[in-house]
Amino acid sequence: MTARRPSRKPLRLRALGVVAVVGMLFLSGCTASGQPQPTIAAGASPGISGQGATASVPLETSQTSTKSPVYWLGRARDGVYLYREFRDASGNENPVAKALRLMMSVKPLDQNLFTPWQAPKKLAASISGRNVITVDVSSDAFNSSVDEQTAQLAVQQLVYTATAAAASAGVIDTGQPVQVMLLVDGRTDQLAFNRVQLGQLMQRDPSMVAPMWIIDPQAGTTSAHGQLAVYGRTTTPGEQVFWQVSRAEVKGEKAAPLASGHVDAAGAGPTQGQFRFSVNLPAGKYVLRVFPSDPGTGDASASAWDSKDVTVGP
Structure with a gap:
């Protein structure tokens, strides 16, 4: 590392009813197709992100901390990307449901970050022996009006947070692919934010993270x-x-x-x-x-x- 110094110029979490269980559930499906892109800020150039990521974002490592990894949306340079914070978490929910509830119910520590999700009346999470995380959330979680690209980012925000929480808690096999199935009121084939088609198993999209x-x-x-x-x-x-x-x-x-x-x-x-x-x-x-x-x-x-x-x- 080199450093230089100028010579003169100094330089809410609101508890809502939830049923959260860690169970054994197998859902067949295929990996979600398509590569949704980040929202490009008005007047900005997408040239920087065009360089491409040469390394995917690894899963979080297991930790003994009570903090939950939570991903948020944030604008930077040429677009909107996912950023992560570790947040204090309490309660008896399983680690995935706990992290997702934080993602949908509290504000980021960093004022430059935001989330389009709303606090849901119901939220449940389960993990199968085949590294499939199933999240079931009530439709009121989508009570925000966003464009399609922001909606795609928000779905990936959930995927990143769910997989991060499971990996951090040591309840999945991080040596194998991890997939997420998102249900709305127990139903597949729904639209997230009235824009993104659900019903398929999803994985982390490396192009979405900062x-x-x-x-x-x-x-x-x-x-x-x-x-x-x-x-x-x-x-x-x-x-x-x-x-x-x-x-x-x-x-x-x-x-x-x-x-x-x-x-x-x-x-x-x-x-x-x-x-x-x-x-x-x-x-x-x-x-x-x-x-x-x-x-x-x-x-x-x-x-x-x-x-x-x-x-x-x-």
Whole structure:
């Protein structure tokens, strides 16, 4: 990692009734066909995403933490992609139902993220011995008006969250393909958000996830002892990841980078695509951003793949 510093310029969770059981259920079907694409922001170019992801997004590893992995939608650079947070979870629901309820009922920690799902009256999840996760949700979960591409992203948001929760809890075989069947009020062949045809087994679509995101720190967290330690991942292993740390905006004025640099993402092995770096900072509030190339002196927020508002303590 190299770093440079400018010489002068400082730089609701509402509990609703739910029946959630982990059972043995086998559903035959085929892998969902088609490759839905991210929604492209108005006036933006899809050129960056056209580079393609050279590494699929691996399933989450088993952990003993009580936190649930939850995916959200977020706009970055040229389109809308999926980003993940780990959220505190309580209750007696199985891990898949618990994570999905969070996805449909609470707001993301990061204000740049969002979800089109609504809190459902009923939600159930079951896992078969054939690595099939079946989710049954009431139709009120789709009470949002969205375009077709956002609806496709939202369905993948559920697929990513369900598989992440199952893998994190260690209740599926992560060495085998994992599929998700989404039912609406117990019925197959329904339309999600009145746009996306359901009724087929679905898998993670690598094109839907953000090409680069910050895993830790999460938005709104505080790093102690004057140091910001950053951990993230990219779908282009071995490539350089550029970063900037700026003071939080004051009265709408964007602060110049206080520190910046770049680091190589791991090229192979179990840490493929992951990157880490740390920077010493005085106590205060900052904005951390990551980029696929040197952002230069332009509008950093427009070219960042991910950003986090964080606090550094003394």
